[in-house]
Amino acid sequence: GLMQSNPYKEKGFQPGVYTKENYDKIDLHRPYVDDVILVSKDGKPMKRETDLIDVWFDSGAMPYAQIHYPFENKELLDSHQVYPADFIAEGVDQTRGWFFTLHAIATMVFDSISYKAVISNGLVLDKNGNKMSKRLGNAVDPFSTIEKYGSDPLRWYMITNSSPWDNLKFDVDGVEEVRRKFFGTLYNTYSFFALYANVDEFDYKEADVPMAERPEIDRWILSVLNTLVKNVDTCYNEYEPTKAGRLISEFVNDNLSNWYVRLNRKRFWGGGMTQDKLSAFQTLYTCLETVAKLMAPIAPFYADMLYSDLIAATGRDNVVSVHLAKFPEYKEEMIDKELEVRMQMAQDVTSMVLALRRKVNIKVRQPLQCIMIPVVDEEQRAHIEAVKALIMNEVNVKEIQFVDGAAGVLVKKVKCDFKKLGPKFGKQMKAVAAAVAEMSQEAIAELEKKGSYTFNLDGAEAVIETADVEIFSEDIPGWLVANEGKLTVALEVTVTEELRREGIARELVNRIQNIRKSSGFEITDKIKITLSKNPQTDDAVNEYNDYIRNQVLGTSLTLADNVENGTELNFDDFSLYVSVVKE
Known part of the structure; x- marks a missing residue:
């Protein structure tokens, strides 16, 4: 036979x-x-x-057939070491054949489920939501996409753009944006760290600076980092890679790069290894190493390179790959929610003020006089007061004024969201809309403070919530106003002559720093500066001479009638020439 x-x-x-x-x-x-x-x-x-019921029935018997149950490995299945499965994923077309059959056989044979969690994957469509087809010419070649953008940016885009069970409208521009905004930002953050770590020969051989002795900004980012570890670990355990990736992206872009590094650049410059500088190095290193471990399941190659570069200099982990390292564990004692709330308030106010600056095209380097904030309660006042100096420095204003509510200073208006209120009130909607339009400033303040407001409409109560309406503030002369939820800020946009001179000095610092960079100077090189005379800038240069020199490592800054071989600096309505020479 x-x-x-x-x-x-x-x-x-x-x-x-x-x-x-x-x-x-x-x-x-x-x-x-x-x-x-x-x-x-x-x-x-x-x-x-030959004894075949159905191909899907055979597939449904896979959990037992693969280990030759019950003839072999009986204890593995009976002790639930390999069964039921923790997780299964397939396309929606497998619902009857695969998902159902697994459960059906498990129920008949073991009176059990076959798996604990299931994801039915969505389809990959073109950017317009159409099915990809070679005939239609809208198909995207995955191999050329990987070749151009890299496999990790592609994977990160596909995982974070939409949940696995949703259809994905694939757009290569989105892959490029992920590569630039997330991977590019993370690379720049690491490059900044590596540049100054090499200058100071930081190798993390020193003992950790005690948490109580670290600056508040370090304690904040480490608190946010531990919250991130806690939340990302939960997301992975609950099969939510989309949420995990988005949390990591938000941390890197908004908190680590755009806030922590930007606010702490000067701590990495100059001088010897003080405790403050050591704390900054240790804090940023911890953030980068932890991010490498958290992102490894989604971006294995990039994470491994980042991790390997970090531990090559410090030897802190005795493993050759991030995929062999232990996954991070959060430390509850390092999480300070009150500190996180305060810093989030600083970020929110800063974001709103910077948006107002952009609205009237006033650069951040141009100082302004005042921010006015109507506070809705003492808790909000305390949170902003605690980060007041930080906000003023970030948005470049001289003072922050608090006012109790907006009454008498700012005029607020309320606009209905009919998509939310319509289904809620039905025939009452017209009366509710009229009542909302007539709300007093005191009523609006109550709505913001309590989160809801109750109208009496001909004996019937109608309750609206802040989520049902849009609250906005009208601009007042010389000020711009922005409103987000309970937070309102007003920015004074009048530029006095004194403020203008300081703005010119800050602008000159920026231009000279750019010349240093483009000339290839080392970060420790000292320079001599010669600037052409101009009635628009001479007073500012004389008043802020020391400030400009200190910011750019200049040993001298002189004004001259003519500047030979100078670089032209163009301003809005005039130009200057500057010479920058290494000493």
Whole structure:
């Protein structure tokens, strides 16, 4: 009953040659597969299984069949070491054949489920939501996309753009944006750290600076980092990679790069290794190393390179790959929610003020006089007061004024969101809209403070919530106003002559720093500066001479009638020439 010869060899098939031409010589389907008789270890013939109910039924028996249950490995299944499965994922077309059959057989044989969690994957569509097709010319070649953008940015885009069970509208511009905004930002953050760590020969051999002795900004980012570890670990455990990736992106872009590094650049400059500088190095290193571990499941190659570069200099982990390192564990004692709330308030106010600056095209380097904030309660006042100096420095204003509510200073208005209020009030909607339009400043303040407001409409109560409406503030002369939820800020946009001079000094610092960079100077090189005279800037240069020199490592700053071989600096309505020479 055994084969006398190999039927496939007779057809010229060559095992190990994986070409289309080679495999075209054979067919593994019935009836040809019935000519194949293999030999078991004890010499018995093995033939194709003829007792077949359904191919999906056989597939549904996979959990037991793969371990030859119950003839072998019986204890693995009976002790639930390998069954039920923790997780299963397939396309929506597998609902009946695969997902259902697994459960059906498990119920009949074991009175059990077959798996604990399931995801039915969505489809990858083109950017307009159409099915990809070579015929329509809207198909995207995955290999060329990987070649151009890299596999990790592609994977990160696909995972964070939409949940796995949703259809993905694939747009290569989105991959480029992920590569630039997330991976580019993370790379720049690491490059900044590496630049100054190499200058100061930081290798993390010193003992950790005690948490109580670290500046508040360090304690804040480490608190946010530990909150991130806690939340990302939960997301991974609950099969929510989309949420995990988005949390990591938000931390890197908004908190680590755009806030922590930007606010602390000067701590990494100059001088010896003080405790303050050591704390900054240790804090930023911890953030980068932890991010590498958190992102590794989604971006394995990038994470491994980042991690390897970090530990190569410090040797803190005795492993060769991030994928062999222990996953981070959060420390509850390092999480300070009150501090996180205060800093979030600083970020929110800063973001709103910077948006107002952009609205009237006033650069951040141009100082302004005042921010006015109507506070809705003492808690909000305390939170902003605690980060007042930080906000003023970030948005470049001289003072922050608090006012109790907006009454008498700012005029607020309320606009209905009819999509939310319409289904809620039905025939009452017209009366509710009229009542909302007539709300007093005191009523609006109550709505902001309590989160809801109750109208009495002909004896019937109608309750609206802040989520049902849009609250906005009208601008007042000389000020711009922005409103987000309970937070309102007003920015004074009048530029006095004194403020203008300081703005020119800050602008000159920026321009000279750019010249230093483009000239290839080292960060420690000292320079001599010569600036052409101009009635628009001379007073500012004389008043802020020391400030400008200190900011750019200048040993001298002089005004001259003519500047030979100078670089032209163009301003809005005039130009200057500057010479920057290494000392």
